[in-house]
Amino acid sequence: MEKTFSMIKPEAVLGGNAGKIMTAVEESGLKIVAQKMLRLSPEQAGSFYAVHRDKAFFDELIENITAGPVIVQVLAGENAIEEYRRLMGAANPAAAEEGTLRRLYGISIEKNAVHGSDCAETAEREISFFFNQLEIMQ
Ligand code: GDP
Numbered sequence: 001m002e003k004t005f006s007m008i009k010p011e012a013v014l015g016g017n018a019g020k021i022m023t024a025v026e027e028s029g030l031k032i033v034a035q036k037m038l039r040l041s042p043e044q045a046g047s048f049y050a051v052h053r054d055k056a057f058f059d060e061l062i063e064n065i066t067a068g069p070v071i072v073q074v075l076a077g078e079n080a081i082e083e084y085r086r087l088m089g090a091a092n093p094a095a096a097e098e099g100t101l102r103r104l105y106g107i108s109i110e111k112n113a114v115h116g117s118d119c120a121e122t123a124e125r126e127i128s129f130f131f132n133q134l135e136i137m138q
Contacts, residue, residue, distance in 0.1 A: 002080040003033070003136075005126035007115040010068030013037070017105045018071055021114060024101060025075060028087050033137040034074035036130070040066050048129055057110065064110050072130045081123055084116040 006025070008018050025032060040048070045062045052058050075084055089100025093112055096103040106112040117123035127136070 001076050002078065002120075002123075003074055003076050003127060004080040004084050004123045005115075005117045005130070006073040006075050006084060008071040008073070009065060009111070009113055009115060010070060011064070011107055011111040012105050012113040013071060014068045015105070017113065021101055021105065024087065025073075025084075028083065030075045030077040030080055030083060030087075032073050033076045034127075034131050034135050035071065036135075037069050037071050038130075039069045042066055048126070060110050074127050074131060074136050081117055081120065085118065088114050088116050 008021055012018055012021060022032065042062055045065045046053070049058070049061055049065070052061060055061075077083060087101055089096030089102040089106075091102070091112055092109045093102045093106030096106065101114050102112045105114070117126050
């Protein structure tokens with residue numbers, strides 16, 4: 001069983017799409033083994049997205065991710081990282097495959113509804129950024 005980190009972004013929570021996203025996750029076979037809702041401060045968001053600090057879109061990224069509550073989750077399953085990336089679709093909703101979460105619920109590349117870890121090292125870092133061991137169902 002592999003674990004990955006998922007974030008339902010503010011535009012999806014505020015847009016009333018969090019429940020539909022969770023249903024799609026469960027129907028895909030992935031299990032939600034930890035979950036909470038919170039609102040990131042600009043400092044926390046900057047630390048979470050530190051790898052993008054030098055990108056032109058960094059300020060916009062921080063603004064979007066702090067615009068409202070997010071739902072952070074740990075998902076578990078076989079090939080969870082790759083499976084969730086497939087379910088999310090491409091970063092740009094317009095280019096994402098039909099039926100993917102970003103195609104269905106994304107508004108733009110910066111408001112693309114969901115985030116998911118891109119590899120095992122990132123998953124470990126992102127999960128421990130938000131959750132301690134007691135909060136993750138085994
Ligand atoms: P992800 O792993 O598919 O979420 O993509 P990245 O880690 O590369 O980027 C993180 C987030 O930054 C994306 O989900 C987008 O919200 C945003 N982002 C990525 N590329 C761009 C871009 O070219 N322009 C803008 N405005 N935002 C971007």
